Amino acid sequence: MDKIKREEVPTKILQSLINQETDISVDDTLENEMILNMGPQHPATHGVLRLLLRLDGETVIACVPELGYLHRGYEKMAENMTYYEFIPHTDRLDYLSPLANNVAWVLAVEKLAGIEAPPRAQYIRMMVSEMARIASHLVAIGALAMDVGALTVFLWTLREREKILDIWDILCGARFTNSYTRIGGVANDAQPEVLAKVKWFIEQYEENLDECERLINTNRIFVERMDGVGVISGEDAIQIGFTGPNLRGSGVEFDLRRATPYMFYNDMDFKIPVYKEGDCLARYFVRADETRESVKIIRQILDKMPQGETILNNPKRVLPKKTEIYSKMEELIHDFMIVNFGINPPVGEAYTAVENPKGELGFYLVSQGEGHPWKCKIRSPSMVNLQALPQLVKGHMISDVVAIIGSLDPVMGEADK
Amino acid sequence: MDLKELVTNKLMEKFPEVVFDFSDYRDQLAVTLNKKFIVEVSSFIRDDQDLQFKLCEDVTAIDWARRKNRFTVVYHIMSLKLNSRIRLKADVDESDCSIDSVSSIWKTADWHERETYDMYGINFNNHPDLRRMYMPEEFEYFPLRKEFPLMGIPGSLPLPKKDN
Amino acid sequence: MGLEAKLKEESFFTSTIDALVAWARKSAVWPMPMGISCCAIEMMASGDPKYDIARFGSEVMRFTPRQSDCMIVAGTVTYKMSHVVKKIYDQMPDPKWVIAMGACTSSGGMYRSYPVVQGIDQFLPVDVYLAGCPPRPDNLLNALMQIQEKIGRTKARDFQDRPLPELTVIQNN
Numbered sequence: 080m081d082k083i084k085r086e087e088v089p090t091k092i093l094q095s096l097i098n099q100e101t102d103i104s105v106d107d108t109l110e111n112e113m114i115l116n117m118g119p120q121h122p123a124t125h126g127v128l129r130l131l132l133r134l135d136g137e138t139v140i141a142c143v144p145e146l147g148y149l150h151r152g153y154e155k156m157a158e159n160m161t162y163y164e165f166i167p168h169t170d171r172l173d174y175l176s177p178l179a180n181n182v183a184w185v186l187a188v189e190k191l192a193g194i195e196a197p198p199r200a201q202y203i204r205m206m207v208s209e210m211a212r213i214a215s216h217l218v219a220i221g222a223l224a225m226d227v228g229a230l231t232v233f234l235w236t237l238r239e240r241e242k243i244l245d246i247w248d249i250l251c252g253a254r255f256t257n258s259y260t261r262i263g264g265v266a267n268d269a270q271p272e273v274l275a276k277v278k279w280f281i282e283q284y285e286e287n288l289d290e291c292e293r294l295i296n297t298n299r300i301f302v303e304r305m306d307g308v309g310v311i312s313g314e315d316a317i318q319i320g321f322t323g324p325n326l327r328g329s330g331v332e333f334d335l336r337r338a339t340p341y342m343f344y345n346d347m348d349f350k351i352p353v354y355k356e357g358d359c360l361a362r363y364f365v366r367a368d369e370t371r372e373s374v375k376i377i378r379q380i381l382d383k384m385p386q387g388e389t390i391l392n393n394p395k396r397v398l399p400k401k402t403e404i405y406s407k408m409e410e411l412i413h414d415f416m417i418v419n420f421g422i423n424p425p426v427g428e429a430y431t432a433v434e435n436p437k438g439e440l441g442f443y444l445v446s447q448g449e450g451h452p453w454k455c456k457i458r459s460p461s462m463v464n465l466q467a468l469p470q471l472v473k474g475h476m477i478s479d480v481v482a483i484i485g486s487l488d489p490v491m492g493e494a495d496k
Numbered sequence: 497m498d499l500k501e502l503v504t505n506k507l508m509e510k511f512p513e514v515v516f517d518f519s520d521y522r523d524q525l526a527v528t529l530n531k532k533f534i535v536e537v538s539s540f541i542r543d544d545q546d547l548q549f550k551l552c553e554d555v556t557a558i559d560w561a562r563r564k565n566r567f568t569v570v571y572h573i574m575s576l577k578l579n580s581r582i583r584l585k586a587d588v589d590e591s592d593c594s595i596d597s598v599s600s601i602w603k604t605a606d607w608h609e610r611e612t613y614d615m616y617g618i619n620f621n622n623h624p625d626l627r628r629m630y631m632p633e634e635f636e637y638f639p640l641r642k643e644f645p646l647m648g649i650p651g652s653l654p655l656p657k658k659d660n
Numbered sequence: 661m662g663l664e665a666k667l668k669e670e671s672f673f674t675s676t677i678d679a680l681v682a683w684a685r686k687s688a689v690w691p692m693p694m695g696i697s698c699c700a701i702e703m704m705a706s707g708d709p710k711y712d713i714a715r716f717g718s719e720v721m722r723f724t725p726r727q728s729d730c731m732i733v734a735g736t737v738t739y740k741m742s743h744v745v746k747k748i749y750d751q752m753p754d755p756k757w758v759i760a761m762g763a764c765t766s767s768g769g770m771y772r773s774y775p776v777v778q779g780i781d782q783f784l785p786v787d788v789y790l791a792g793c794p795p796r797p798d799n800l801l802n803a804l805m806q807i808q809e810k811i812g813r814t815k816a817r818d819f820q821d822r823p824l825p826e827l828t829v830i831q832n833n
Contacts, residue, residue: 091627098625119744120694122723127696127741147630148741149697152646152773154615155639159646167770174698190522218701237708244705255794256698317550317576320604331576338579427521430572430583432553443572445558456556458572466607492697495630631775632740639774648774653739656746658783 092143096131099141099469112140117480119148125222125484126491128465137476142469146462149495157455161421162188162262163398165455170256172457173493175218176211176436178247181260186341187431187442188262192424194396199387200264201342206277206380207250207259208433209373213284214243215436216324216366223363223485224295227304235291239284246276262422263397264390278381281374292367305359309471309483312357319470320463323438324369325487328362330355335434346383347376359486366488396422421450437461437488461494499580500525506547510540524583531569531586531595538601541573541582549573549582552602555609557588557616561642566590567618571598571605594619615640678815685729685755686811688717689804692728692752694745696735699762699794703734706797716804725751730807732800733784736764738775746783755819757787757810759803762794769793 096114117130127148133141153172157165169184170177182204189195196204221236244254250273251257251266259266295301311319316329326333334351336344352368354361391397398417399410426448432441438460445454464487471487472480500520507516507527514537517528529537541549554572565587574581588595597620599606607629609620614629617638627633637644637652663673691713693703706713707721722728725748737745749758760780763769766789768778780786787810788803795803 091633095625095627119741120723120748126700127744147628147632148738148744149736150630150738150740150775151736151771152639152775155644155646156771156773171698174701193522234708237705238710241705241708241710254796255702318603320552320602322551322553333576338576339581428526429522429524430554430581439553441553441572443554443556443570454558456554458554462607462611463604466604644774646773653775655739655777656743656783658785 092131092145096133096141096143099133099143115477125489128484128489128491128494130468130480132472132477132480134477139472139475139477139480142472142480144465144468146465146491146495149491151496153457153496154455157452159451161450162452163417163421166260167256167258170258171492172459172496173215173435173437173440173461173490174256175490176215177256178207178251178259179211179215179433179435180440181258182208183431183433183435183440184442185260185262186433187429187444188422188424190431191427191429191444191446192262192396192422194263194391194393196264196391197388198343198385199268200389200391202380202384203265203269203389204260205342205344205347206269206377206384207247209376209380210243210246210277212373212436213370214240216370219366219436219485219488220291220363223482223488224301226481226485227301229295229298229301232291232294235287239287242280246273246280249273249276261390261398263393264388268389274381274384277377281377284374285371288367288370302360304479304482305363305486308359308475308479309486310356310358311467311471315470316357316467319467321438321467322463323435323460324365325362325438325464325467327351327353328365329357335432335439339432341431341433347379349376359482362486362488396424423448423450432458435460437490437493438464440493457493457496459493459496461489461491462496465489465494499578503527503541503547503582506544507537507540511537524581526583526585528585528587531588534584534586535596535598535601537584538571538573538598542601546577547575548577549575550602551576552598552604552608553581555598555605555612557612557618559616559640559642564589567593567616569595569612569618573602588618593617594621596621597623599623614638617641678817681816682812682814685814686717686808688719689730689757689807689811690720690722690728691718691759691804692725692731692748693721693723694731694733694735694748696733696737696741697764699734699764702794702797703732703761703800706800711797711801713801713804716801716808718804725749726753728752729755730757730759732759732761733765733780734761734794736769736771737777737780739777740775742777742780742783745780749784755814757807758784759788759790759800759807760786761790761800761803762792764793765789766791 113134115132115134119127119129129145131143132139169180172180217236217240221233224232247257248254250269251259311329313330316326332351332353349372352365354364394413399414403410404414424446428445430441430443432439440460441458443456444452447453471483504518514529514533519526541547551574553574556570558568560566567588569586569588571584572581597609609623611629612618613626614631620626695703760766765780768776788806790799790803792799
C-alpha cells in the first residue's frame with residue numbers, strides 16, 4: 080500500500096485547525112490529542128459537509144468546517160445566461176423549499192427592471208412561499224429528530240410533506256424542483272382544485288403536527304440531548320450574521336417579512352415566534368411554531384385572494400402568452416427578442432432579500448444593460464449559519480456535534496452555491 | 497429625516513477629509529469611498545447610537561474587466577434599529593490587489609472575505625485565516641474573473657482514474 | 661404459499677447454483693446512498709411510507725460501504741467530491757453495482773461549468789442511468805427493478821477473487 084508522508088498532505092487546513100484558540104482545559108488530559116475527520120460522506124451531516132475535529136478524548140476542542148464539495152459554479156453560470164434561463168437553477172439552491180428561491184430571484188429581477196407583478200400573482204407567490212416554508216421545516220424537524228434517535232418522527236413528517244408535494248404536482252406540473260414563477264407573475268393560474276386541496280391540507284395539518292410533537296416534546300432523551308447544547312447569545316448571533324429561525328431562537332425579534340415587507344405581508348396578521356435561550360431546543364421550537372403561523376397566513380391568503388391576471392402585460396419585459404404568440408405579429412417579435420437576447424434592464428444594481436425558511440436569501444444583481452447580469456451574488460443563509468459551527472461545538476462531545484448541525488439546519492446546495 | 501439624509505449628514509460630519517459618493521438608485525442607499533478608510537467608516541457606522549449597522553449581510557466584489565480600477569469590493573450592512581440597509585463600495589486596482597479586512601468589526605465577514613479571495617484573488621490584510629473556500633487548495637486560478645472560461649481549464653482539477 | 665406448499669414429505673428440487681445465488685442476491689439489494697444534493701431528497705422520499713423502497717428488498721439504507729451491494733449516486737458530483745466517491749466505491753466488497761441517479765450524474769446535467777464532472781462514468785463503471793431532474797421516486801424504483809433483472813442474469817462464476825485496489829494511507833510519525 081502506498082504511504083503518503085505528512086508533508087505531502089495539504090497543510091493549510093490542518094494548520095488552521097491547530098491554530099484555533101482553545102480556552103478549554105479538560106481534567107484528565109490524554110497525552111496527545113486526536114484529529115478526527117467527519118467526512119463529506121456521513122449520515123448525519125445534512126449533505127456534503129466536511130468537519131475536521133480536534134478531540135481530547137471525546138470532548139471537542141476545535142473544529143474547522145470545509146465546504147466546496149458541492150460548488151457548482153452558479154455565479155459564473157449566471158453571468159452567461161439570461162434572467163429567464165436562470166430560474167430553474169434557483170430551484171436547486173435550497174432544494175428543500177424550491178419555490179421560495181424562485182420567488183426571491185424573480186423579485187430581485189423585477190426590482191432591477193422596475194416592474195411589478197399583478198396582485199393575484201403576488202398572493203399566489205405568497206401562498207406558495209408559505210407552503211415551501213412548511214415543507215422545509217418539516218424536513219428540518221424530521222432530520223433533527225432522526226439524528227438524535229427518533230426515527231418515527233422522520234417518517235411522519237415526510238408523510239405530511241408528500242401531501243404538499245402532491246399539491247405542487249397539480250399546480251406547477253412537477254412535484255419537486257418546479258420553476259413556477261416567471262418574471263412578471265407566475266406561470267399559470269391556481270386552479271380551483273388546488274385551492275380546495277390547500278384548504279383541506281391546512282385543516283388537518285395542525286393535528287398531525289401535534290401528534291409528531293407529542294412523541295418528542297416531553298421525551299426525556301430528546302430534551303436532554305438538546306437542552307443547553309450549542310448556546311449562542313443574541314449579540315453573538317448578530318455578530319456572526321445569523322438570520323432566520325436561528326436568530327429568533329436566540330432572542331432577537333427580526334423577521335424580514337415585518338422589517339422590510341415585500342409582496343403583501345403588510346396585510347397579513349401573524350406573530351413572530353421568539354425564544355430566548357439560544358440552544359438547540361429553542362431553535363427546534365421556533366421552527367415548529369413557524370409552521371403554525373404559516374398555516375394562519377395561508378388561511379388569510381385563501382380568504383383575501385383577488386381575481387385577476389397572473390402575469391403582467393408588459394411586452395418589453397415579460398414573455399407574452401402562448402396563444403397570442405401564435406396568432407399576432409407583435410407578440411411573436413417580442414417573444415423572439417426576449418428569449419434570445421434577454422430582457423435588458425437599465426444599467427444599475429439592486430440587492431433584494433426575502434425571508435427564506437433557512438434565513439435571509441439575497442440576490443445582488445449588477446446590470447450593464449444587457450440581457451444577462453454582469454454580476455450575480457447569491458447571499459446564502461446556510462453558509463453564514465455554518466460559520467458559527469466552530470464557536471458552538473467547543474467544549475461539547477462528538478454526539479452533540481450532530482445535534483448542533485441538525486438544529487442549525489444547513490443545506491449544502493445553498494452553502495456551496 | 498429619511499435614511500439617506502441621516503447617513504449623509506453623519507458621515508460628512510465625522511469624516512470631513514474623505515470623499516464620499518452617495519447614490520439612491522431604486523431606493524437603496526450606496527456609499528462609495530476610498531479603500532484606505534474602510535475600517536474607520538465601518539467601525540463608526542457600527543458603533544454610532546443612531547445608526548447601529550450591526551448585521552453584515554454580504555461581502556463581495558465586482559470585476560469590471562475594462563477600466564482602471566478593475567475590482568470593486570461591495571459590503572451590504574443591515575441595521576436592525578432602522579430596518580434598512582446600506583451598501584459600501586471601495587475600488588481596488590489590479591496592481592495593488594488588497595484591501596483591509598473588516599472581520600475585526602463584523603465577525604461574519606470572515607468567510608465572505610475568504611470566498612471573495614477564492615473567486616477573485618483579492619487579498620485581505622489582517623485577515624485571521626485567508627485560505628480558499630470552495631475550490632481545492634492546490635487550484636491556481638481565480639474562477640470568477642472575467643478571463644476564466646466557463647468550462648474551466650482542462651487539467652486544472654484532477655479526476656480519479658477509472659479501473660476496468 | 662410459495663414453493664414450500666407444493667413440497668410433500670421427503671421431496672426435493674433441483675436447481676443450478678447460479679440460479680439460487682442470483683435469486684438470493686437480487687432479492688435483497690442493500691443500497692449505499694451516496695446522497696449529495698437534490699436527488700438525495702427524492703431518494704429519501706422513496707423510502708417514506710408512500711413509495712416504500714423496503715418492499716423491494718432494500719430494507720436498510722446502510723451508510724457504510726462495507727455492508728452494501730449497490731451504490732446510488734444521487735446528486736451533482738464535483739471534481740473535489742469525485743475522489744471521495746471513488747474511495748467509497750473502492751471500499752465496497754464485490755459484487756457491486758452502481759445506479760447513476762439523475763441528469764447530473766449521467767452527463768453533468770444542467771451544470772455545464774468548471775467544477776462539475778460531466779458524467780460519473782468518467783471514473784466509475786455505471787450499470788443503470790436514470791433520467792430526470794430529479795427523477796421521481798417511482799423512477800428510482802424502476803431502476804432498482806432493472807438492477808434486479810440484471811443481477812438475475814449473472815452467474816456465480818462471474819465474480820472471481822480480484823486483488824484489492826490500492827488504498828492510500830497517511831502515515832503519522
